[in-house]
Amino acid sequence: MASTKILISPTGYAHLPGQCVHHVEDPDTANWGWINDADLRYWDRIQENNPAAATSGNLDLAATRRCRHCDTKLHQA
Ligand SMILES: [Zn+2]
Numbered sequence: 001m002a003s004t005k006i007l008i009s010p011t012g013y014a015h016l017p018g019q020c021v022h023h024v025e026d027p028d029t030a031n032w033g034w035i036n037d038a039d040l041r042y043w044d045r046i047q048e049n050n051p052a053a054a055t056s057g058n059l060d061l062a063a064t065r066r067c068r069h070c071d072t073k074l075h076q077a
Pocket of ligand 1: 014015016019020021022023067068069070
């Protein structure tokens with residue numbers, strides 16, 4: 001996969017859909033934000049000084065950390 005949806009939790013963590021137990025069934029009602037069709041290289045650059053701002057859902061959210069579980073799953077594939 002070259003692009004993915006990146007989910008952004010209210011705690012500032014970025015997740016990939018279905019890759020870990022932290023993923024919520026319905027990000028919309030859980031008040032999460034997300035980015036549609038994000039480049040996977042973009043995921044790798046998410047960090048404290050390069051936050052990923054939500055483009056859908058809760059626009060107030062930005063991820064500054066990558067979920068370790070999602071990151072591991074991604075790089076195994
Ligand atoms: Zn995760």
